Amino acid sequence: MVFTEVLAFIAVSDLHYDYRVPSGEVLPALRGIDLIIQPGEFVGVAGPNGSGKSTLARHFNALLLPAAGSVIVDGFNTLDSGQRWDIRQRVAMVFSNPDNQLVAPVAEEDVAFGPGNLGIDPEEIERRVDAALEWVNMKEHRHRLVHHLSGGQKQRIVIAGALAMLPRYLILDEPTAMLDARSRRELLDVVHRLNRERGMTVILISHYLEELMETERLVILAEGQIRWQGTPEDLFRQPETLTALDLELPPIMELAQGLRRQGIPVPNETSQVEQLVSFLLQAGEAER
Amino acid sequence: MIEARNLTYMYRSPGVAPVTALDRLNFEIRRGQSVGIMGPTGSGKSTLIQNLNGLLRPTGGSLTVDGIRIETASKKQMSVLRSRVGIVFQFPEQQLFEATVFADVAFGPRNLRLAAAEVEKRVARALEAVGLPGEQFARRSPLALSGGQKRRVAIAGVLAMQPQLLILDEPTAGLDPGGRRRFLQMVRALRQEQPGLTILMVTHRAEELAGWVDRVLVLHEGRLLMAGSEHEVFTRTDELTAIGLQPPVSAVVFNRLRQFGWELNSEALQPEEAAKLIAGCWHKRMEEKAKCCGT
Amino acid sequence: MLRDLTVGMYLPGNSRLHSLHPGAKIIATAILMLAVFLVTSMSGCLVLAAVLFGLWGLAGLSPRLLVQGFRPLLWVLLLVLPLQLFFTPGPPLAVWGPLAISSTGVEGSLWLLYRLAALVAISSLLTLTTSPVALADGLEQLLAPLAKVRFPAHEMAMVISIALRFIPLLGEEADIIGKAQKSRGAALDSGNLGQRSKAAVAFLVPMILASFRRADELALAMESRCYRGGAGRTRLRRTRIGAAEILAVLGAAAVALIAGGRW
Numbered sequence: 001m002v003f004t005e006v007l008a009f010i011a012v013s014d015l016h017y018d019y020r021v022p023s024g025e026v027l028p029a030l031r032g033i034d035l036i037i038q039p040g041e042f043v044g045v046a047g048p049n050g051s052g053k054s055t056l057a058r059h060f061n062a063l064l065l066p067a068a069g070s071v072i073v074d075g076f077n078t079l080d081s082g083q084r085w086d087i088r089q090r091v092a093m094v095f096s097n098p099d100n101q102l103v104a105p106v107a108e109e110d111v112a113f114g115p116g117n118l119g120i121d122p123e124e125i126e127r128r129v130d131a132a133l134e135w136v137n138m139k140e141h142r143h144r145l146v147h148h149l150s151g152g153q154k155q156r157i158v159i160a161g162a163l164a165m166l167p168r169y170l171i172l173d174e175p176t177a178m179l180d181a182r183s184r185r186e187l188l189d190v191v192h193r194l195n196r197e198r199g200m201t202v203i204l205i206s207h208y209l210e211e212l213m214e215t216e217r218l219v220i221l222a223e224g225q226i227r228w229q230g231t232p233e234d235l236f237r238q239p240e241t242l243t244a245l246d247l248e249l250p251p252i253m254e255l256a257q258g259l260r261r262q263g264i265p266v267p268n269e270t271s272q273v274e275q276l277v278s279f280l281l282q283a284g285e286a287e288r
Numbered sequence: 289m290i291e292a293r294n295l296t297y298m299y300r301s302p303g304v305a306p307v308t309a310l311d312r313l314n315f316e317i318r319r320g321q322s323v324g325i326m327g328p329t330g331s332g333k334s335t336l337i338q339n340l341n342g343l344l345r346p347t348g349g350s351l352t353v354d355g356i357r358i359e360t361a362s363k364k365q366m367s368v369l370r371s372r373v374g375i376v377f378q379f380p381e382q383q384l385f386e387a388t389v390f391a392d393v394a395f396g397p398r399n400l401r402l403a404a405a406e407v408e409k410r411v412a413r414a415l416e417a418v419g420l421p422g423e424q425f426a427r428r429s430p431l432a433l434s435g436g437q438k439r440r441v442a443i444a445g446v447l448a449m450q451p452q453l454l455i456l457d458e459p460t461a462g463l464d465p466g467g468r469r470r471f472l473q474m475v476r477a478l479r480q481e482q483p484g485l486t487i488l489m490v491t492h493r494a495e496e497l498a499g500w501v502d503r504v505l506v507l508h509e510g511r512l513l514m515a516g517s518e519h520e521v522f523t524r525t526d527e528l529t530a531i532g533l534q535p536p537v538s539a540v541v542f543n544r545l546r547q548f549g550w551e552l553n554s555e556a557l558q559p560e561e562a563a564k565l566i567a568g569c570w571h572k573r574m575e576e577k578a579k580c581c582g583t
Numbered sequence: 584m585l586r587d588l589t590v591g592m593y594l595p596g597n598s599r600l601h602s603l604h605p606g607a608k609i610i611a612t613a614i615l616m617l618a619v620f621l622v623t624s625m626s627g628c629l630v631l632a633a634v635l636f637g638l639w640g641l642a643g644l645s646p647r648l649l650v651q652g653f654r655p656l657l658w659v660l661l662l663v664l665p666l667q668l669f670f671t672p673g674p675p676l677a678v679w680g681p682l683a684i685s686s687t688g689v690e691g692s693l694w695l696l697y698r699l700a701a702l703v704a705i706s707s708l709l710t711l712t713t714s715p716v717a718l719a720d721g722l723e724q725l726l727a728p729l730a731k732v733r734f735p736a737h738e739m740a741m742v743i744s745i746a747l748r749f750i751p752l753l754g755e756e757a758d759i760i761g762k763a764q765k766s767r768g769a770a771l772d773s774g775n776l777g778q779r780s781k782a783a784v785a786f787l788v789p790m791i792l793a794s795f796r797r798a799d800e801l802a803l804a805m806e807s808r809c810y811r812g813g814a815g816r817t818r819l820r821r822t823r824i825g826a827a828e829i830l831a832v833l834g835a836a837a838v839a840l841i842a843g844g845r846w
Contacts, residue, residue: 258563
């Protein structure tokens with residue numbers, strides 16, 4: 001038992017992957033990635049389109065196999081075809097288009113799809129479906145047809161479906177790309193709660209820096225390699241790195257930067273509107 | 289260019305209660321203006337767009353676009369309308385279908401029965417406008433391009449019809465920050481090259497409109513909630529947040545500071561100018577404190 | 584229109600018919616349809632009709648729905664009825680020049696009307712009380728034994744289920760692509776044949792590409808959720824086969840035999 005716990009993490013070693021285009025060309029997508037994900041971490045992965053973020057994500061659950069190097073999940077090697085299903089049960093994946101992930105017409109039936117594939121007893125499936133729907137606050141919509149749900153609701157059903165597999169790792173590949181501001185916030189709240197209260201290891205791929213500011217560790221990819229790793233606060237202290245990586249500061253931080261340039265000592269970690277406002281108000285009073 | 293009087297649109301399906309998507313909208317847009325349209329999901333933005341080029345006809349009220357009354361337009365007028373109003377739908381790269389980039393961009397102009405030489409000219413201009421010039425490129429298959437390139441080809445396809453009214457429906461959806469930046473640069477360049485072009489852009493990011501639109505319309509549940517300059521609209525931060533939209537952060541910060549007595553008399557929505565204004569006020573307050581408490 | 588095609592037929596309800604196992608309903612429906620063709624006497628007709636009216640009421644369905652169900656049939660009737668009426672050989676009842684109505688013709692037409700009406704009523708009973716999802720489920724369970732002889736029963740059920748899930752979506756997509764191309768001047772519903780074919784290509788190619796893209800992404804999602812084919816899959820809930828189900832099937836058989844005069 002202790003042995004298994006020691007092996008509870010994802011280890012990516014010198015991962016290489018190439019795409020083959022119909023014309024015969026070979027496009028390198030990942031060029032030597034080394035990465036370790038510890039249990040319970042909340043990791044953000046960012047980078048411009050084409051940097052290899054999605055390709056990397058698909059290696060975590062063996063949808064893609066390394067051309068060179070290895071990916072080991074909880075001691076299971078993705079290259080071992082016999083262990084693929086064990087890996088896929090532990091590593092749940094959420095993609096960006098909710099419609100292209102929902103299989104069944106009725107919400108609760110889609111949530112039951114995953115456990116059904118594992119041959120689990122109907123009573124246990126029902127328990128898991130109940131619990132999963134509860135987590136994502138969609139219990140009252142369980143009997144609805146999925147095509148009547150909003151984008152945010154659909155994506156939450158997708159997450160419920162992932163939770164019903166009782167995974168250890170939750171990989172989200174630009175999950176909010178097609179959602180509006182409110183749905184985005186609701187979804188991220190659910191994911192953060194899962195991480196805090198259930199100890200779920202989360203890997204969030206996004207190019208919205210606002211979302212990534214709330215992670216513990218940031219990995220920035222560019223052209224198939226890791227260009228930068230560290231905490232979000234570290235990154236925002238180096239605006240030159242951001243520009244060099246073609247990333248954009250969230251508007252609130254642009255404002256904070258502008259204020260610093262005007263001689264106001266706004267703290268570097270300021271990333272929320274209320275933080276900035278409080279600082280400005282307090283600093284004004286501090287002189288008394 | 290556009291005049292809407294009590295514009296109403298109701299969706300009717302058999303066996304389902306009718307849905308009012310547009311509810312007595314009243315607004316005017318002059319030729320050459322750039323207008324931003326914002327609104328939460330379900331506010332009627334798509335329905336409004338489809339009324340503007342006649343895909344849908346108003347079920348109530350009236351809508352006049354470039355002199356043509358949509359609700360009573362004849363088939364011939366509709367044809368004319370299609371050539372004057374260009375719509376770039378969301379994820380426009382999905383409409384690509386031809387064997388070459390050239391053929392796809394030429395689809396629109398060819399449907400207008402233009403001479404081959406004119407079609408060629410327009411296609412070349414359109415591809416240049418979106419940053420994809422050159423004969424080599426025009427011969428490639430649109431389906432083998434990158435996502436960003438596909439989108440630009442699709443936009444070129446609409447520009448090639450040389451519309452007088454260009455409507456963009458969430459044109460930056462799915463683009464990364466670099467792509468978004470490049471797209472907005474392209475729109476600004478377009479405005480400069482064609483000052484008579486009327487542009488309508490639907491977006492849910494206020495920051496994308498700040499600094500270049502003449503007016504902003506905010507829709508909510510089919511009704512026109514706000515209409516005015518970006519300053520007039522974006523400073524109403526509480527109302528915007530209440531309906532689920534995100535106003536520019538500088539507007540929110542300004543309003544919060546004002547609540548505490550800060551004297552910010554003018555508005556700035558861009559971060560640099562906003563920072564200067566806030567800094568100015570901040571330094572002034574520091575001086576006043578020093579004076580009153582004798583440092 | 585395409586959006587609610589799959590929902591339109593099914594009316595949720597609490598009747599005994601609604602809660603019956605879908606597989607049992609499918610079998611009973613098949614037996615009753617057979618009965619329609621076994622009936623050859625007047626009394627048989629009345630028995631079957633009485634049973635159908637009774638079931639209709641038991642399901643809590645209004646008679647108006649029955650009438651609505653006949654509407655699509657009108658076209659068929661308009662074509663077939665005159666043929667039956669005028670061209671069946673037999674002792675003539677009335678003559679108008681070359682056209683003659685025979686008594687056998689009238690009889691044949693009445694049987695045709697009766698049988699079509701009965702078939703509509705029986706199939707409507709099934710589709711109005713059983714959701715498409717339940718139907719697919721029931722079909723899968725009935726065909727499951729065939730999986731042993733390599734018949735892809737589970738896969739078929741998955742295909743039907745996914746099709747039901749995506750038909751409304753495809754409808755929406757078709758709408759958008761149609762509008763985008765129409766905005767570029769595509770002559771989807773006007774112009775000569777050449778223009779319309781070009782417009783059709785402009786519509787179909789993106790639709791097909793979108794479908795393939797969707798299928799690819801869905802396959803990835805399904806694989807990620809450990810889908811490996813139909814064998815060994817379990818479902819959320821299974822309606823039990825109980826007394827009501829056995830009664831339904833045996834009852835249908837009894838009606839068939841009585842109405843068919845074979846009892």
